[in-house]
Amino acid sequence: MTRLLQRLMGRLPIGWLQLTHKRGRFAAALAGVAFANVLVFVQLGLMNSLAAATLKPYEFFQADIMISASDANALAEGGNVARQWLLQALADPDVVEGMGLFVGNVPWDRGGNSISFTTFGIDPSQPGFVAQGVSDGLHLLEVQDAVILDRLARGLPVEEAAGIRPQTPLRFEAQDRTLSAMGTFVGGGGFGGDGFMLTSDQTFLSLFPSRSSAAPDHILLRLRPGAEVAATVTRLRALISDQSLRIRSYEDAALEDLTYQQTQRPTGVIFGFGVLIGVLVGLVIVYQVLSADVADHLREYATFKAMGYGPRFFLGIVLEEALVLGLFGFVPGVLIGAGILALMGAVTTLPLGMTPDMAVTVFVGTVVFSALSGVIATRRLAAADPADLF
């Protein structure tokens, strides 16, 4: 390793030699960096999971434009929209289809544990609004009290979900009604519910008697092929007289929901702070290690200064140490982080896991912040005065 580094750097790898000289301290330093990495990985994993869980329900539908109430920051939040605006939107020449989307929370009490389904009420006669994979068996929803269940819902036994067929529906009580699960689709547990459920708008209104068919939570619009979404949104904003409504592209609606979850909701803010704390812990650990190392070697550094080595040489040593700590601390950090995320994902059914993006981000962050710690630690080198050696 020393030879390899010597070839790469064109000089003796003094930083590497210094760090590995005291192996116990080196191991402790690597453990510290790895610990900071794990902290960041877990928090990033939770943040990514929040993002995946937020965007997941948007994947169930296919739409170009979504109209929501002014306070509808998320898909399952806020007031409703008068259906009349759907009819008004259809007056636009590029809008070919519109559908009201109802959203509500349906708890299924299973005697001891309860599964909370984020439930979407849709018009089963408009399959174009439902994504492939979810739309299978959509026609079955035309039967009153029929539902399609999320087979990955938290708390729903796998074997029970696997047995759901139109011929062998799973019947269960919820909201004082007997529902029949006729099919399943792939969703997954999120932060706001244990899973998802799809029903017809009629069944939805039976489950929520206080809701009205004239006021869905959102209005989804599909445009003719080739139509410009942004231009249509602008026209619709002029066309629809209720200026409080949020009229935006379906894509923007999803991204705004995500931004809201990450920056306004406590969970998102907490995860964000978690990442920050992890980064700060890593920064402090690397700084402490490097700073102590510089202090331990002040006399040797002063000797090198006397011999004619300049500031860049010393910066190079400390940066070399920072990179060694960053690189070698990252390896156990990424492995332990991946293990913890996989375990948490298995326990919570949240979409948790190590992604290549995360690994690359944390790796680059580790190297950059380690280098930053190194640059800060070099300030202590000013104390190495070669004149004091005599």
Place this chain on the structure above:
Amino acid sequence: MTEDSIVEVRGLNHWFGTGDARKQAMFDIDLTLERGSFTVLMGPSGSGKTTLLTLVGCLRAVQEGSVRLLGHELHGAGAAELTSLRQRLGFIFQAHNLHESLTASQNVIMGVQVRPGVPDALAEAAAARALDLVGLSDRMDYLPANLSGGQKQRVAVARALVGNPALVLADEPTAALDKDSAAEVVDLLKRMGATRGTTTLLVTHDNRILDRADRILTLEDGRIVKREGAQGR
């Protein structure tokens, strides 16, 4: 400055501290070190020996007077110029100051690699020769912790000499050595003067080595009070 003079000091004064605490440490020092000479600097503690060594060695800024080193005026020289000049000097400290995590060979290589562009193979070969010169060719891969006090000092000497410096500045290099080791180190420095023209300015209290000096200067209270030996100033 003659062609043969490595160091010329004229009217050198130096102070430490500021304001009321300002105290003069060097008074009107004149000194010339010729190429290949071996000069011993003696005097009681606090007489200014070390201050003179650090001023000539570009480790302190010259405040008043002139110090010409290898043809360069140090009074008013910038940090980069001083650093560059130090690369042409060899330093031997009372404490060996070897890097604990580098082997003997690697410590000596540091004395070569200070000059940019020296290939690894060349640096390693030079380090091997220097260690051989100080009789440590069988200890090249030893860490300082596994060397005796005398061996460490000899590695420090090899590190100072490996770059073939024009001037070696040594501060009590024999203080921690037994009689034979001390004689070996001084003989080596003398030999370098004779064969390579290396000039040595050595601070010592060690009377054992005085008979080997070309010239002995005695400092007291920041003044050269006695000059003994071949050369004049």
